[in-house]
Amino acid sequence: MPLPVLERARSELLDWRGSGMSVMEMSHRGAEFMSIIAKAERDLRDLLALPDDYRVLFLQGGALAQNAGVPLNLLAPNGVADYVDTGHWSQKSIAEARKYGEVNVAASSADRDYTYIPDEATWRLTPNASYVHVTTNETIGGVEYFWTPDTGGVPLVADASSHLLSRPFDVAKYGVIYAGAQKNIGPAGLTLVIVRDDLVGRARRECPSVLDYAVQAKAASMFNTPATFGIYLAGLTFEWLREQGGLAGIEQQNIAKAGALYAQIDRSGFYRNDVRRSDRSRMNVPFFLHDERLTAPFLDGAAARGLVQLKGHRAVGGVRASIYNAMPLAGVLALVEWMREFERDHG
Numbered sequence: 001m002p003l004p005v006l007e008r009a010r011s012e013l014l015d016w017r018g019s020g021m022s023v024m025e026m027s028h029r030g031a032e033f034m035s036i037i038a039k040a041e042r043d044l045r046d047l048l049a050l051p052d053d054y055r056v057l058f059l060q061g062g063a064l065a066q067n068a069g070v071p072l073n074l075l076a077p078n079g080v081a082d083y084v085d086t087g088h089w090s091q092k093s094i095a096e097a098r099k100y101g102e103v104n105v106a107a108s109s110a111d112r113d114y115t116y117i118p119d120e121a122t123w124r125l126t127p128n129a130s131y132v133h134v135t136t137n138e139t140i141g142g143v144e145y146f147w148t149p150d151t152g153g154v155p156l157v158a159d160a161s162s163h164l165l166s167r168p169f170d171v172a173k174y175g176v177i178y179a180g181a182q183k184n185i186g187p188a189g190l191t192l193v194i195v196r197d198d199l200v201g202r203a204r205r206e207c208p209s210v211l212d213y214a215v216q217a218k219a220a221s222m223f224n225t226p227a228t229f230g231i232y233l234a235g236l237t238f239e240w241l242r243e244q245g246g247l248a249g250i251e252q253q254n255i256a257k258a259g260a261l262y263a264q265i266d267r268s269g270f271y272r273n274d275v276r277r278s279d280r281s282r283m284n285v286p287f288f289l290h291d292e293r294l295t296a297p298f299l300d301g302a303a304a305r306g307l308v309q310l311k312g313h314r315a316v317g318g319v320r321a322s323i324y325n326a327m328p329l330a331g332v333l334a335l336v337e338w339m340r341e342f343e344r345d346h347g
């Protein structure tokens with residue numbers, strides 16, 4: 001969370017703008033909260049330059065609920081869904097979709113340990129697939145799409161959880177974009193779904209109402225009580241992003257942050273990142289020390305300097321720096337400084 005957002009929330013925690021109540025105490029259908037959610041949606045639309053034919057849904061259940069929501073809304077009972085497998089989160093999406101119908105894995109980077117995005121020319125897409133699903137930033141592997149797949153007339157669906165709002169995004173090329181809030185949007189408990197109008201209203205009969213895009217769009221995300229405090233904090237985050245110069249502005253900061261970190265990793269053979277250069281994530285930077293036995297002392301020394309939450313995911317080990325929007329450049333430079341120092345003492 002950006003510090004100014006937390007400070008603003010603290011100042012308004014007990015009494016939201018003279019209303020005499022906390023946002024947590026408001027009726028979600030009252031005038032105050034309606035103004036909060038409307039402003040959040042307006043600012044998000046403005047940030048993403050969202051075309052008018054897209055609905056914004058503020059839901060719950062995380063990205064993993066949407067892994068079921070997508071096939072339940074879009075996969076025709078006798079249809080096929082194409083998925084591109086680029087690592088941990090793609091695999092979760094694929095496994096969930098298989099509960100609901102036929103899945104074709106159109107491409108996979110498993111052959112080189114998920115260190116790249118398969119070139120589009122190699123994708124084996126199904127003609128007339130119900131949709132094509134991609135994970136546009138693999139949070140654990142640290143691989144990111146810097147281009148938009150061309151699926152012809154087939155709807156393109158993206159799990160963009162870990163990089164949405166980190167840079168401009170060509171929404172108009174996608175049918176559905178979904179993201180758990182807890183990376184760049186707000187606190188855990190809120191899920192953002194952006195869906196094009198023509199894909200609303202196709203849900204299967206057995207689709208739970210809370211996951212049905214048409215039900216939620218008609219109810220303005222209030223089929224059940226929405227995550228009110230999370231929506232409020234997301235709204236403050238959108239305002240903060242606008243102050244950063246919007247998505248083009250935050251992108252410049254993210255380029256500088258990721259650039260400094262990868263430059264340090266690549267400087268000598270002491271640290272290593274195996275991801276193809278063109279596909280390296282700006283949000284999640286996993287790396288290894290040349291001698292695996294140095295990982296624990298590296299992490300301990302980092303923690304002693306206040307550099308925390310750097311342990312690599314248990315599936316891959318090593319180190320991972322997740323440098324989301326809210327991480328300032330100074331935080332990344334402090335890590336780079338510690339990497340230099342550690343290499344000097346152990347290199």
Ligand SMILES: *Cc1c(COP(=O)(O)O)cnc(C)c1O
Binds near residue numbers: 139179
């Ligand atoms: C964090 C993350 C998830 C998990 O989302 P939940 O909100 O925990 O359901 C899914 N996909 C990606 C790409 C993620 O980064």
